[in-house]
Amino acid sequence: MEPSPGSRDARPAVTPVAAVLPAGGSGERLGGATPKQFCAVQGRPLVSYTVRAMERISWIADIIVVVSPENIEIMKSIVERYGHKRVTIVKGGITRHRSIFNGLKVFAENKFSNHLLQKPEVVIIHDAVRPFVEEDILSKVVMAAKEHGAAGAIRPLVSTVIASAADGCLDHSLERARYRASEMPQAFLFDIIYEAYRQCTDYDLDYGTECLHLALKYCKTNAKLVEGTADLWKVTYKRDLYAAESIIKDNLSQQVCVITDVKEAVAQVGFLLHECLKSQIKVEAISISLSKNDSYLQNIFSGQCYNFVCVKGNKYAIQETQQLVDMLEKSNIPLLYPVVLILVHLDISENISFSIGMEELTRIKKFAREVKKKNIFVYGLLIQYKDHLLLQETVNSAAALIMALIKDRNPELIGQLLVA
Incomplete structure (x- = not known):
C-alpha cells in the first residue's frame, strides 16, 4: 500500500x-x-x-x-x-x-x-x-x-x-x-x-x-x-x-495485517479480530508458526502495509518480537512511514492470572524505545480469554483499541501494555 x-x-x-x-x-x-x-x-x-x-x-x-x-x-x-x-x-x-x-x-x-x-x-x-x-x-x-x-x-x-x-x-x-x-x-x-x-x-x-x-x-x-x-x-x-x-495518518490506516500462531486459542482470537476489523479496515489474515523464521513472513513484509497485529500466547517474548522487527527493517518499509506493530497477548491460563512484573515492563518499554529509532511503533495489548462467553465482547474492545492505535500512531504510548 x-x-x-x-x-x-x-x-x-x-x-x-x-x-x-x-x-x-x-x-x-x-x-x-x-x-x-x-x-x-x-x-x-x-x-x-x-x-x-x-x-x-x-x-x-x-x-x-x-x-x-x-x-x-x-x-x-x-x-x-x-x-x-x-x-x-x-x-x-x-x-x-x-x-x-x-x-x-x-x-x-x-x-x-x-x-x-x-x-x-x-x-x-x-x-x-x-x-x-x-x-x-x-x-x-x-x-x-x-x-x-x-x-x-x-x-x-x-x-x-x-x-x-x-x-x-x-x-x-x-x-x-x-x-x-x-x-x-x-x-x-x-x-x-x-x-x-x-x-x-x-x-x-x-x-x-x-x-x-x-x-x-x-x-x-x-x-x-x-x-x-x-x-x-x-x-x-x-x-x-x-x-x-x-x-497522512488516514492514508496509513487503510490496511492491517493480522498474524496469528497456529495454536487453537490464538487462531480463534485472530479469526474474531479479523471479523471485527474488516468492517473498518482492509485486513489480511495470516496464520503461521511464529517460532519459525518462515519465508512466508518475508513475503508479507515485502508489501506496502504499515500496520501489523501479531496475536500470540501469554508469553511476552522479546526475541520473537525482535525477529518481526528485523524483518520489517530489512523490508525498508519503515524508511518511508512509521510502522505500527501491535503485539496481542492472550491470558489463557485457568488458575494463574497473566501478570508482568515491573522489571519485565521496564524491559519492554526499553525495547520499544529502541525500536522507535527504526520508525517502528510497538504497542502491547492484553486479551482475557478465561470466560469464553465474554470473549467476543473482549475482542470487540481489543479491535477498537487496535483501530485507535493505528489511526493515532501516538509515539507516547509505545511500550505500553493496554488491556482490552
Missing part, C-alpha cells in the same frame, strides 16, 4: 520527464525557526513526502530539489536517511523564480552541477510543500504541456476576490465564476520555460510568482489549464501541518 496512490492508467508518452521542486522558502508565515519544508510530519520532513510522491512515478527520470545554501546539508541528510533516488540537490537563489531558474540550469550549464543531466522534453515544476500530488494530475499536465507548450493545475476560487481603493474602502470585486486559483503542478516543454527564464527581467525574477505567466510573456505560450483535485493545497500555516499529518 502506498498512501494516496495516483492513477496508473494514463502515462505520458514523453521521455524523459524531470521535476523541479523549489524548496528554498523561509517559512515566515508558518512561524518558528524551521522552514516549513523541513518541519516534521509524523517524524518525517515534509519535503521528503513530496520527493517520494515524485520518485514513485517511474516515468520521472530526475528530481531536482532546490534549497537555500544554508539548508543543502540538511537536504542531503534527508535524501540519505530516507533512501531517495534520482534526486539532485541544487543551491537556490534569493527568490522563488531565481531558485527555479537554477534548477533548470542543471540540465544546460555545467557550472550548476558536476555533470549535465539528460535534458528533459518536459519539466514539471511543483512546490516542495505540496506533498499530496498524485500521478494522475502529473500525467495530465505533462501531456497537456507536450501539446500546448505549458500547462498548469487550477482550482475554483473559494472566496470572492475584491480590490480596495486608496482610502481602504471597497473599489470593486471580481466575478468569482470567471476566475480560478492557479495551483501546482505545472509542466512545460523544457525549451520554452528555460528560454522564458533566460529572457526574464530582474524585476520578474525578483517579484514574479507565476511560471505560466513567464511562458506567456516571454515565449507567447498560452498554457492549457487542467482542473486539479482538492489535495493539491500548499502547506503555508502551522494549522496546515496538522491537516497534513491527519491526511
Whole structure:
C-alpha cells in the first residue's frame, strides 16, 4: 500500500520527464525557526513526502530539489536517511523564480552541477510543500504541456476576490465564476520555460510568482489549464501541518495485517479480530508458526502495509518480537512511514492470572524505545480469554483499541501494555 496512490492508467508518452521542486522558502508565515519544508510530519520532513510522491512515478527520470545554501546539508541528510533516488540537490537563489531558474540550469550549464543531466522534453515544476500530488494530475499536465507548450493545475476560487481603493474602502470585486486559483503542478516543454527564464527581467525574477505567466510573456505560450483535485493545497500555516499529518495518518490506516500462531486459542482470537476489523479496515489474515523464521513472513513484509497485529500466547517474548522487527527493517518499509506493530497477548491460563512484573515492563518499554529509532511503533495489548462467553465482547474492545492505535500512531504510548 502506498498512501494516496495516483492513477496508473494514463502515462505520458514523453521521455524523459524531470521535476523541479523549489524548496528554498523561509517559512515566515508558518512561524518558528524551521522552514516549513523541513518541519516534521509524523517524524518525517515534509519535503521528503513530496520527493517520494515524485520518485514513485517511474516515468520521472530526475528530481531536482532546490534549497537555500544554508539548508543543502540538511537536504542531503534527508535524501540519505530516507533512501531517495534520482534526486539532485541544487543551491537556490534569493527568490522563488531565481531558485527555479537554477534548477533548470542543471540540465544546460555545467557550472550548476558536476555533470549535465539528460535534458528533459518536459519539466514539471511543483512546490516542495505540496506533498499530496498524485500521478494522475502529473500525467495530465505533462501531456497537456507536450501539446500546448505549458500547462498548469487550477482550482475554483473559494472566496470572492475584491480590490480596495486608496482610502481602504471597497473599489470593486471580481466575478468569482470567471476566475480560478492557479495551483501546482505545472509542466512545460523544457525549451520554452528555460528560454522564458533566460529572457526574464530582474524585476520578474525578483517579484514574479507565476511560471505560466513567464511562458506567456516571454515565449507567447498560452498554457492549457487542467482542473486539479482538492489535495493539491500548499502547506503555508502551522494549522496546515496538522491537516497534513491527519491526511497522512488516514492514508496509513487503510490496511492491517493480522498474524496469528497456529495454536487453537490464538487462531480463534485472530479469526474474531479479523471479523471485527474488516468492517473498518482492509485486513489480511495470516496464520503461521511464529517460532519459525518462515519465508512466508518475508513475503508479507515485502508489501506496502504499515500496520501489523501479531496475536500470540501469554508469553511476552522479546526475541520473537525482535525477529518481526528485523524483518520489517530489512523490508525498508519503515524508511518511508512509521510502522505500527501491535503485539496481542492472550491470558489463557485457568488458575494463574497473566501478570508482568515491573522489571519485565521496564524491559519492554526499553525495547520499544529502541525500536522507535527504526520508525517502528510497538504497542502491547492484553486479551482475557478465561470466560469464553465474554470473549467476543473482549475482542470487540481489543479491535477498537487496535483501530485507535493505528489511526493515532501516538509515539507516547509505545511500550505500553493496554488491556482490552
